Amino acid sequence: QVQLQESGPGLVKPSQTLSLTCTVSGGSVSIAGYSWNWIRQHPEKGLEWIGYIYHSGDTYYNPSLKSRVTISVDTSKNQFSLKLSSVTAADTAIYYCARGRGTVAPDWGQGTLVTVSS
Amino acid sequence: QSVLTQPPSASGTPGQRVTISCSGSNSNIGSNTVNWYLQLPGTAPKLLIQSNDQRPSGVPDRFSASKSGTSASLAISGLQSEDEADYYCAAWDDSLLGPVFGGGTKVTVL
Numbered sequence: 001q002v003q004l005q006e007s008g009p010g011l012v013k014p015s016q017t018l019s020l021t022c023t024v025s026g027g028s029v030s031i032a033g034y035s036w037n038w039i040r041q042h043p044e045k046g047l048e049w050i051g052y053i054y055h056s057g058d059t060y061y062n063p064s065l066k067s068r069v070t071i072s073v074d075t076s077k078n079q080f081s082l083k084l085s086s087v088t089a090a091d092t093a094i095y096y097c098a099r100g101r102g103t104v105a106p107d108w109g110q111g112t113l114v115t116v117s118s
Numbered sequence: 119q120s121v122l123t124q125p126p127s128a129s130g131t132p133g134q135r136v137t138i139s140c141s142g143s144n145s146n147i148g149s150n151t152v153n154w155y156l157q158l159p160g161t162a163p164k165l166l167i168q169s170n171d172q173r174p175s176g177v178p179d180r181f182s183a184s185k186s187g188t189s190a191s192l193a194i195s196g197l198q199s200e201d202e203a204d205y206y207c208a209a210w211d212d213s214l215l216g217p218v219f220g221g222g223t224k225v226t227v228l
Contacts, residue, residue, distance in 0.1 A: 046120045047155075047163065047206060047219040060215050096162055103210035103217065104153045106174065108162040 002027035004097050004109035012091075012116050018084040022097030022109060029073050029080055030055050035100035036080040038071060040093040041111070048093075052100060053080055087116045121146065121218035122207050129226040130197045138223045140190045140207035146218050150210040152190040154183055157204040157222070166205070167192065199227045 008020035022036070029036055038050040051061035053071045061069045065084070073080040084091060092115050099107040123141040130136040140152065151170045155163035165174055167183040170190065183192045190209075194201055207220040 046221040047208075049214075049216045049218070052216065062214065062216060100217075103150055104165065104168045105208075105217070106165045106168070108164070111162050 002099055002107050004099060004107060006095060006097050006109045006112040008112060008114070010113060010115060012087055012114060013118050014088055014116055015086055018082070018087050018091060018095075018114055018116075020082045020095055020097075020112065020114070022080050022082075024078050024080070024099070027099070028075075029078055030075045032056075033101065036071075036073060037098040037100050037105055038082045039096045039098055039105075039108075041096070042093045050082065050084075050095075089116050092116045120221035121211065121214075122209065122220035124205075124207060124220035124223045126221065127224045127226065129228055130194075131228045132197055132199065134197045136194045136197055136201075136225060138192045138194075138205055138207075138225070140192070140220050142188050142190075142209055142218070144188060145213045146188075146209040146211040147185065147190055148188040149212050152183070152185050153208045154181075154192050155206045155208060157206065159203075163206060194225070197225075197227055201225060202227050 003025045005023045012018045035052040037052040051071050053059045068085045070083040094111040094113050096111045097109045098105040154167035156166045157163045170185040171183050180195045204222045206222045211218045
């Protein structure tokens, strides 16, 4: 059973870069056929897909965030990461990492709250 | 504003049947399968239904779903207190090349 765990600062200042890492256990980020996703949930609101990366390194981002997002994978550490630049209060959310297969994401991390505030 | 449209709330008494609708467009529900997620307070979403109507292992058969055209629905039969949660529909979007979600429906057991 694969498990995913998000880690990173819970507080980021406006205009700075949000950086999160997802550590994967019980499965490998190097295996073909899976996408490694970041999804966020604003307080008391719905879910928003941020982007994903394949083991090959190919990335796909939500157009609404594309100019500020970078997702990368570190196969040696079995991790993948999210960087979101120039953050504002509107980026305050719970950030989830998730493993996808095809068009479904059956495996999620527990989520980590990131607050953007000075 | 979410790409897929769900009612914000639904409710029922124990034992009743509750249905939740999800409306999209040709680029998402109309072209791809629909998945449903359940989110209990303070926890991550959990896959409830995949590929329109398939229950992953461990999901009770009280939960069922269907899709028609650009809409989908989730039904909970024999409603139980533990079913109080937020329910989200999701589908791949061919324009976005990623998943889109509904705004979520909060189910309350009266």
